[in-house]
Amino acid sequence: MVSMDLSASITLLLTISCCLWNTESRTYSSVLSVPNGSSWGEWGPISFCSSGYANAFSLKVEKDNWTLDNTGLNGIRLYCDDGTEIESRVGPWGTWTRNLFCNKSYLVSYSLRVEPRKGILDDTAVNNIKFKCSDGVGRRGFGTTLGKFGPWSQSCQSNGICGMRTRMEDAQGLGDDTALNDVVFYCC
Ligand SMILES: [Ca+2]
Numbered sequence: 260m261v262s263m264d265l266s267a268s269i270t271l272l273l274t275i276s277c278c279l280w281n282t283e284s285r286t287y288s289s290v291l292s293v294p295n296g297s298s299w300g301e302w303g304p305i306s307f308c309s310s311g312y313a314n315a316f317s318l319k320v321e322k323d324n325w326t327l328d329n330t331g332l333n334g335i336r337l338y339c340d341d342g343t344e345i346e347s348r349v350g351p352w353g354t355w356t357r358n359l360f361c362n363k364s365y366l367v368s369y370s371l372r373v374e375p376r377k378g379i380l381d382d383t384a385v386n387n388i389k390f391k392c393s394d395g396v397g398r399r400g401f402g403t404t405l406g407k408f409g410p411w412s413q414s415c416q417s418n419g420i421c422g423m424r425t426r427m428e429d430a431q432g433l434g435d436d437t438a439l440n441d442v443v444f445y446c447c
Pocket residue numbers: 327328329330381382383435436437
């Protein structure tokens with residue numbers, strides 16, 4: 260009787276481990292990054308499409324607010340062909356711009372538009388992002404125009420982007436806010 264209870268507990272434990280792992284992770288083949296991200300803030304959680312790949316995105320953008328503290332890009336949302344929408348850390352400013360889609364293909368590469376550090380002046384860090392679709396066509400987000408685009412990331416060698424993680428600086432109170440500072444994407 261004791262040994263039956265034990266084996267039932269082990270089975271239950273294995274079942275829980277299996278399912279928690281499934282909701283939080285996914286087997287991926289590579290991680291895409293770029294060298295020009297900024298380094299303020301903390302990395303958020305990794306978010307994966309439940310089973311498919313990202314074929315569209317939208318950006319949370321704070322337009323120039325004519326004050327001395329702008330933040331530019333505040334969030335990235337990916338739309339997966341399995342119907343899921345995923346985000347990692349998202350900043351509090353700005354509004355979501357309209358979606359940009361790949362034509363019967365998936366997102367496979369990206370480049371970040373980043374403003375270099377301004378010292379005592381107003382920093383914004385990342386201002387925009389552009390993607391390449393697996394059909395070779397580019398899609399530039401509706402971000403802001405400060406800074407310049409850096410080099411393209413590697414491209415997914417597998418189907419396409421299936422996950423993401425953003426680095427976000429929390430609100431600085433009266434200090435200089437920058438919101439989104441960097442992002443990496445996962446290929447499956
Ligand atoms: Ca700022």
